[in-house]
Each structure stands twice: as structure tokens, then as C-alpha cells.
Amino acid sequence: MCQPQPESNEVWRSDNEEHAALLEKILKEKTDKGNIYRPDVLDAMEKTVDGLSEELRALSIDIHDHPELRFEEKHAHDVLTSFMSAHGFSVTPHFHLDTAWSATYTHGSGGRTIGINSEMDALPGVGHACGHNLIAIAGVAVACAIKDAMEKFDIAGKVHVLGTPAEEGGGGKHILLNAGAYEGMDAVLMCHPAPGPVASVSLSSSLANQVVWVDYKGHTAHAALSPWEGQNALDAAVMAYTSVSVLRQQLRPTVRVHGVFSGQDWTANIIPDNARMTWVVRGATVTEAKETYERVHRCFEAAALATACTMNVTQINQSSDLRQNATLGGELASLVYARYGVVDYEWGIKSASTDFGKVTYAIPSLHPGFSIPTAQGGGNHTHAFADAAAAVEAHDACLRVCKALSGVGLRVLADEAFVQRMKATFEEDKKSR
Numbered sequence: 189m190c191q192p193q194p195e196s197n198e199v200w201r202s203d204n205e206e207h208a209a210l211l212e213k214i215l216k217e218k219t220d221k222g223n224i225y226r227p228d229v230l231d232a233m234e235k236t237v238d239g240l241s242e243e244l245r246a247l248s249i250d251i252h253d254h255p256e257l258r259f260e261e262k263h264a265h266d267v268l269t270s271f272m273s274a275h276g277f278s279v280t281p282h283f284h285l286d287t288a289w290s291a292t293y294t295h296g297s298g299g300r301t302i303g304i305n306s307e308m309d310a311l312p313g314v315g316h317a318c319g320h321n322l323i324a325i326a327g328v329a330v331a332c333a334i335k336d337a338m339e340k341f342d343i344a345g346k347v348h349v350l351g352t353p354a355e356e357g358g359g360g361k362h363i364l365l366n367a368g369a370y371e372g373m374d375a376v377l378m379c380h381p382a383p384g385p386v387a388s389v390s391l392s393s394s395l396a397n398q399v400v401w402v403d404y405k406g407h408t409a410h411a412a413l414s415p416w417e418g419q420n421a422l423d424a425a426v427m428a429y430t431s432v433s434v435l436r437q438q439l440r441p442t443v444r445v446h447g448v449f450s451g452q453d454w455t456a457n458i459i460p461d462n463a464r465m466t467w468v469v470r471g472a473t474v475t476e477a478k479e480t481y482e483r484v485h486r487c488f489e490a491a492a493l494a495t496a497c498t499m500n501v502t503q504i505n506q507s508s509d510l511r512q513n514a515t516l517g518g519e520l521a522s523l524v525y526a527r528y529g530v531v532d533y534e535w536g537i538k539s540a541s542t543d544f545g546k547v548t549y550a551i552p553s554l555h556p557g558f559s560i561p562t563a564q565g566g567g568n569h570t571h572a573f574a575d576a577a578a579a580v581e582a583h584d585a586c587l588r589v590c591k592a593l594s595g596v597g598l599r600v601l602a603d604e605a606f607v608q609r610m611k612a613t614f615e616e617d618k619k620s621r
Contacts, residue, residue: 223526225519225599225606230527232340233333233594237587240332244325245583247271252321252578255310258354261287264308268324268351275332277349284367285360289351291328293335296344300607302597303373303551304331304349305544309356317569318356319381319560319577322586326379327351329587333594338601345601348373352543357399359505361543365550375516375600375610376553378544379589381577382536383567384559387529389589390536391517391556392510395444395470396477397541399505402428402465402488406497409459418459424495425449425463431487432467443480444470444539466504470541473621474508508545510537511617515610516554516596523592535559540568549621552614554596558589 224230247267254263265287272291273279283290287308306327307320331349338345350369354360370376384390404425409418432445439445447467454460469484471477485501492499521531536557544555560582566572576582599606 224523224595225603229337229341229598229602230523230591230595233337233598234591236333236336237329237591237594240329241583241587243271244329244587247328248321248325248583249578251308251324252316252574255315256308257312258309258356258358258360259285259287261308261353264324265289265351265353268306268308268328271328272331272349275328276335277331277347283350284364284369285353287351287353288360288364288369290369291331291349291351292346293331293338294346295335295338296342299343299345300374300601301346301348301372302334302600303370303376304347304597305361305376305378305547306349306351307355307378308351309354309358309360311356311569314569314571315574316577317571317574319568319573319582320355322381322560322577322582323378326586326590326593329590330377330593330597333590334597334601337594337598343598343602347597355543357505359507359543362505362546365546370547370551373551374607375513375597376547376551377516377593377597379556379558379586379593380537380542381560381582381586382557383562384535384557385530385532386559387585387588388532388535388559389520389524389529389556389592390532390534390538390558391512391521392533392536392538393472393512394510394537394545395442395472395539395541396474396509396545397468397470397505397507398477398481398503399466399468401502401504402467403500403502404463404492404495404497405500406459406461406495408461411457411459415459419461419496420459421463421495421497422451422454422460424491424497424499425451425465427494428465428488428491431490432484435483435487439480440476442472442476444468445480445484468541470539472509505543507541507543508549510542510545510555511548511553511621513548513552513554513610513613513617515606515613516552517556519596519599519606520554520556520592523595528588528592552610554593556589556593558585560585
């Protein structure tokens with residue numbers, strides 16, 4: 189994911205005394221137990237999460253110290269499945285994908301199924317600079333908290349955790365969704381770290397996107413002796429890049445378009461006969477992303493025409509915007525305001541994209557962001573954010589949102605009227621897509 193930074197984020201620097209004081213003040217004030225569903229159950233789940241803190245911290249740092257790229261998350265797969273087995277879940281390793289996994293727990297007969305996602309992959313060059321080590325432990329923490337509550341309070345149902353690889357450009361959840369891995373889930377939960385105001389949980393959406401490769405093919409020639417014999421694929425890529433840059437002036441502020449280009453066997457004295465561009469086109473909705481891509485595609489075509497090169501476009505990935513279920517989100521907001529912090533709709537991953545978007549189109553879902561202390565200019569996909577994702581403060585923030593998500597998930601299992609409202613909200617949301 190890629191998250192643009194605000195003009196100044198010094199208010200949530202981890203070394204800022206004012207930030208620390210504000211955090212302490214907020215958390216001390218969030219002790220109202222009268223406005224939440226089954227506070228006795230939430231109390232128990234909080235104790236479970238707190239009791240696992242040391243073990244979860246070790247697991248997070250282990251994953252953080254072994255960053256693995258999309259579809260290569262073998263170490264993360266093994267340590268997470270071992271953790272789930274040790275905590276009483278039935279585990280299926282290599283679930284549909286080599287590094288995906290499934291862990292389930294069932295109590296009683298009948299009941300509903302709450303789904304939970306646990307991401308694991310890192311980024312090239314910057315490691316866990318999107319904090320997926322925190323997402324990984326969040327998934328298992330929520331699952332363990334709900335499992336213990338189901339046992340203690342005799343709540344029937346099923347917890348189903350999916351270890352989902354390759355969020356960063358691989359569309360792992362798309363593959364799992366198409367393979368039927370989410371079948372039977374009544375709702376799905378996960379969370380994601382980002383910079384933001386202190387003790388903030390964000391219920392923003394995210395952007396839909398289209399990711400493509402654009403390959404230009406030309407003709408080599410001696411760059412000095414007979415350049416007129418060449419058809420310059422690099423020129424095509426440069427022209428396309430420049431054309432898209434000019435187009436940005438006429439695009440909506442909700443749109444993001446960004447790309448890079450590369451080539452093989454390039455040298456200064458040979459006209460390049462090949463160039464590959466990778467482009468990501470994002471919009472607030474699937475429709476906006478599609479409409480924007482059509483305009484960007486014309487820039488690709490114009491560059492090929494101008495340079496007499498041929499062009500081939502390959503779609504690599506296509507993600508949907510996040511559809512935060514309003515009923516689930518309302519429950520999360522109530523819990524956060526009561527005990528854990530504040531809720532916003534402007535931070536989180538609002539201008540990023542995630543393969544969880546397509547899951548939210550298929551099943552009632554919730555994907556809150558949660559703020560972690562970051563250095564100035566150290567947002568997602570930076571070395572500084574990778575450092576922040578390993579900090580104790582980030583771990584504590586992760587556990588807070590885990591407690592809130594546990595409360596949401598438990599209510600899906602225990603409250604029929606709530607689930608009916610959730611389903612009605614999901615159906616209503618379809619009308620605005």
C-alpha cells in the first residue's frame with residue numbers, strides 16, 4: 189500500500205512529549221463500560237489479548253526480522269501456523285496457495301462464522317514498511333480472544349482465520365476469494381497500521397485500482413551512425429510518462445496515477461528496442477478507476493503512434509475500493525470511543541489500495557486503520573515506517589484495535605438482530621457501488 193503524508197505529522201512523533209501526554213489522557217478517559225454490548229465478554233477478551241501480549245510481540249518481531257516478498261512468506265507461514273496450532277485451532281497449511289493458511293475453531297452446534305484475515309508479506313528493499321507484521325499478529329490475537337470468549341460464555345459459532353499472502357501487488361486475497369476460501373463466512377475483519385492522530389482508529393475507505401504492464405517494442409539501430417533506422421521504445425515510454433504527468437492537471441483530486449519504466453540490454457549507443465512500464469491507476473470507486481484508466485490508456489497509445497513502436501498492455505491486478513460495512517463500523521466506533529481512543533474518517537489508508545477491497549464487495553467486512561507513532565516523513569512504504577512497525581508503541585496500538593475488533597466479531601456470533609442489521613446495510617451499500 190502507498191499512503192501519502194500530511195504536510196506535518198510531528199504531532200504523533202514517538203519522541204514527542206505532548207503526544208505521549210495526550211495518549212495517556214485519552215486512554216485514561218476511555219473507561220465507560222455502559223455503552224457497549226456485553227461488557228463482561230469484552231472484559232474477558234481484553235484479558236486474553238493482554239495475556240498474549242508478550243507472545244504476540246515476539247511473533248511480530250520474528251516476522252519483522254524475516255521480511256518476505258509476495259508469495260514467498262514461508263517463514264511467516266510456518267510461525268503463524270505453529271502459533272495457531274499451539275492455541276487450539278485446527279490448521280490447514282498451504283491453503284489454496286503455498287504460503288496461505290487456514291485456522292478454524294468451532295464451539296457448540298450451529299451458529300455463525302466470523303472470518304479474520306492475517307497479512308504477512310513485506311516490500312522489496314524496505315522490508316515490513318507497511319506493518320504487515322502487525323496485521324499478522326492482529327489476526328491471530330482477535331481469533332484467540334474470540335475463541336476464549338466462546339468457550340467461557342458458551343457462545344456457539346466458528347472462527348475462521350485466513351493467512352493471506354501477497355497483498356503487496358500479488359492480489360493474494362483475490363486468488364483466495366475466487367478459490368472459495370471465504371465461503372461460509374458471515375463477516376470478515378482485519379486492520380492496517382498507518383500514520384495518523386494519536387490513539388486514532390480510522391474508518392476511511394481506500395481507492396480502487398488497476399495495475400498494468402505496458403510493453404513497447406521498437407527496432408535497434410546504431411545511435412550515432414544510423415539512428416534513423418531505429419524505433420525508440422525508450423522514447424515511447426518517456427512520452428507516455430510525460431503525457432500522463434500532463435494529464436494529471438485534469439484529473440479529480442481523488443485519483444492517483446503513478447508508474448515506472450525499465451528495459452533490458454539498454455546502452456547509450458544503441459537505440460532501445462524495448463521498454464516496460466508498470467502503471468497503477470487509482471480512483472475512489474471501481475467506476476472512477478476504470479474511467480481514469482481509459483484516459484491514461486490513450487496516453488500509452490499516443491506514445492506508440494508517435495514513435496512507430498508496437499504496444500502490448502497486460503493487466504496485472506485490479507482492486508476494489510473498501511466498502512466498510514456501516515453496522516460493523518458503528519459497533520467498532522462505539523467500542524473505540526468507550527475504551528480505546530478516537531475514530532476518524534480521514535487518515536488510515538484513505539488514498540491507498542488493498543486486495544481486501546474485493547472481499548468487502550463479496551461479504552460484510554470491516555478494515556479499520558490504526559495509527560502508530562511515526563517519524564516526520566516516515567509514512568507507509570518507507571524505512572522509517574518499517575522501524576515504527578517494530579516499536580513497542582506500535583504493538584500497544586495494535587493490541588488496542590485488536591480488542592475493539594474482538595468485540596465486533598463476538599457480536600456477529602452472539603447477536604442475531606445485529607447480524608440482520610449488518611446484512612441489511614450490506615445490501616443497501618450495493619445500490620451505491
